[in-house]
Amino acid sequence: MKLLSQTLCLCLILVLFDSDHHLDHHHTDGVPDRCEGKGLEMDAVAVNEEGVPYFFHDHHLFKGFHGKAEMSNETFPELDDHVHVDAAFRMHYEDSDDHDHMFFFFKDKVLSYYQHKLEDGYPKPISEVFPGIPDHVDAAVECPKPECDEDSVIVFKGGDMYHYDVKTKAVTSKNLQNLPSCTSAFRFMEHYYCFHGHQFTKFDPKTGDMHINYTKNAQDYFMRCSTFDSNSDHVEREQCSRVHLDAITSDNAGDIYAFRGHHYLHKDDATDALKAESIESAFKELHSEVDAVFSYEGHLHMIKDDNVFVYKVGEPHTHLDGYPKTVKEELGFEHADHIDAAFVCNDQHIAHIIIDDKIYDVDMKASPRVPTNERPMGVLKHVDAAMCGSTGVKAIVGNHFYHFDSVMLMVAAKALPEQHRVSQELFGCDH
Structure with missing residues (x-):
């Protein structure tokens, strides 16, 4: 009887180990599909120096509007399992020393890349690089003048929006009343988008006000998929797709x-x-x-x-x-x-x-x-x-x-x- 109990315990341990191992393997090797279902929630969105949008999800990166995901550290080696990107943007101001640098926020740190190479001395505390910007941000996006009053970086955390003046390093903040909580933000074709879940909302970069009746499925406009949600307006999607x-x-x-x-x-x-x-x-x-x-x-x-x-x-x-x-x-x-x-x-x-x-x-x-x-x-x-x-x-x-x-x-x-x-x-x- 004792031998039977030991055997059953051993089998249970092996089953649990195999189950955990399977889950870990699925998490590590499973490649997300941005066209599956209603799409994925993106953790960060930014464009590279050639204007190609990068969509980050968990530890994966989607380049452009179609194609399969790859591991983020294949392009940015430092974005390993210990770094989960909270927000990202490209500094695109010719008068700035950081022109065409890509910045990644994670927890209380920030990384700076130039031509896909990590700059010396990074990661650095967010408070050192962007004084006045809080830790654990949700989203970030560049905002050049005159779309903002000055060349700025817009940062979102919770229900608050921060404007960081690139030249003076001054920070102003505002509590947002009607904009959903952004998981990522994106400037594209001189328009500004707040991504939340699998949807996005267009907003005014100066005020943070949401454009009335403008909440769309990100899959319809920022992805090239073979199938779409049954509620998708096919004409508007193809007419307005990015x-x-x-x-x-x-x-x-x-x-x-x-x-x-x-x-x-x-x-x-x-x-x-x-x-x-x-x-x-x-x-x-x-x-x-x-x-x-x-x-x-x-x-x-x-x-x-x-x-x-x-x-x-x-x-x-x-x-x-x-x-x-x-x-x-x-x-x-x-x-x-x-x-x-x-x-x-x-x-x-x-x-x-x-x-x-x-x-x-x-x-x-x-x-x-x-x-x-x-x-x-x-x-x-x-x-x-x-x-x-x-x-x-x-x-x-x-x-x-x-x-x-x-x-x-x-x-x-x-x-x-x-x-x-x-x-x-x-x-x-x-x-």
Whole structure:
């Protein structure tokens, strides 16, 4: 009987050990998915020196608006299991000695990185680097003049908001009445967002006041996911998303087709009406993830990986027999791993193909078709999508586009023209 009791105890210990070990293993090796369910609560959000947003969750880091998580210490080695990021921001003031430094708050300490390398002497106490700012903060975000009265850092803790003047180190504070408790804060396209749970709220950086009726699902606007909450407004999401477009074109009637991840947005030129659907619902052979698209003689030429699909524009769009064809067969490129953008201007027959920082011409009336006139893109080192119409070329980079009167002027430009917001100026998003 004693032997039986000892055996049962040993088995129970092994079961408990295995259960604990399984839980630890799941915690250590389990990779969070920001598109699962309604999304994740982010502990901190900041942009790097190239403008790429970094989303921190527990000990993981999401770079950009899509892609899998990685361990934070793969990019910032000091962010190990003992460091849980409470808040983060990038100091982006050219007059400051800390210009383009990224700061991470954890407990009562702060870390400073420059070009992803920890600065000497860090970590330091928050009170030493940012005197007047409390420990254990919830969120932080940069706020340049004139968006704030002076170049500042905004810090949130509980129901209080602190403004830290970068130049004078003066601190003012305010108790917030209507803004939710922020777990992270983010400045993006000159707007300010307080993230709380899986949602975010737009706020005024000077007063901390919440914009009326503006609480949204972060997954809808700051993530590129294949599925969304059933309550998601698909048109508004695609119209106002902060995630960059994969491809865009306008057809002979002036209608715009814009592709992002698994969805596309159709803007009717005659009525300005917007329609958002899954790519698979209208272009089932493609499924999703379009690399580039251009319109030519009433057809959409859609490039995905090493293949070109061609659809006749209509309701429904008709997939042409014989397609897809390879990029080599259709456009003559021998070794094109990824085409970034493509467009045809007006009633011309030259397809302009952008790969990395170069642009090529392909005569669509030629047989066989071959790329010619290779030249550098000039000031544009990367383009996500592009289209051309009666007013010229729109080159889309991230969440902005640049307008050029012609392809020649785009290639020859010595400086970037004025930035325009994709969501607002192409699709009429009002927030």
